[in-house]
Amino acid sequence: MKARYVLLTAFLSLFINGISLYNLPIGYISIFIMLLVFIPNLFMKIISFGKNRKAQETDHILVKAAIDFEKNTHSKAAYIFWILMMYIAGGALTFFQIHQYDYIDALVTGNIHWSVFYTTAPYLIGTGYVLFVASLVMMTIHFRKIFREAGMFKKHEGSKYVESDGK
Numbered sequence: 220m221k222a223r224y225v226l227l228t229a230f231l232s233l234f235i236n237g238i239s240l241y242n243l244p245i246g247y248i249s250i251f252i253m254l255l256v257f258i259p260n261l262f263m264k265i266i267s268f269g270k271n272r273k274a275q276e277t278d279h280i281l282v283k284a285a286i287d288f289e290k291n292t293h294s295k296a297a298y299i300f301w302i303l304m305m306y307i308a309g310g311a312l313t314f315f316q317i318h319q320y321d322y323i324d325a326l327v328t329g330n331i332h333w334s335v336f337y338t339t340a341p342y343l344i345g346t347g348y349v350l351f352v353a354s355l356v357m358m359t360i361h362f363r364k365i366f367r368e369a370g371m372f373k374k375h376e377g378s379k380y381v382e383s384d385g386k
Contacts, residue, residue, distance in 0.1 A: 220361040222260040228357055229253045232350035239343035240327050241320075244312045245351050248305060252354050255301055256361060263369055295366055302362060305355060313348070 229252040236246030272282045316323065328337075 220357055220364055222256050222361060225256045225354065225357045225361050226253055228350060229256070229354040232347065232354045235343055235350055236347040239340055239347050240331070241316065241323055241340065241344050242347040242351070244316070245309060245347065248308050248312065249351065249354060251301075252305055252358050255298070255305070256358055259298070259365060259369070263365070298362060298366075302359060305358070309351060309355060 229249045233246045233249035233253075236242035236249065269282050272279070327340075
């Protein structure tokens with residue numbers, strides 16, 4: 220799963236949930252999904268940039284630093300923890316929105332006076348939930364792929380997480 224598809228789905232989730240106003244808290248979680256996907260992919264782009272420049276026989280300090288990013292093993296535990304937190308927060312906010320729907324509806328109807336909004340709001344709410352769940356599932360598939368393939372999540376000899384034999 221490419222990161223751009225996950226980012227696009229999370230952005231659409233943010234946009235649709237923001238417009239519907241009922242799912243606004245779920246839209247906020249979509250921002251964190253985008254950050255969680257963007258940051259490791261930024262590191263992987265820096266590493267691939269460094270490898271490409273090294274293949275062109277460029278010997279700058281920035282190229283050496285970009286390649287050294289891969290030697291430092293990144294912990295999967297932090298990413299797994301935040302993926303679980305996204306699921307927990309999404310479930311909790313969905314429960315809260317369903318449980319407090321009458322209060323949220325009174326707040327929205329008391330402040331928004333567009334008749335078009337009330338006819339499209341149920342469709343936006345449903346679409347927002349579907350996009351949010353799709354972005355969570357796509358994020359999980361994306362991280363399973365990069366945990367297997369990305370060099371920054373594999374143990375290297377120069378990594379501080381690899382156990383040494385005491386020499």
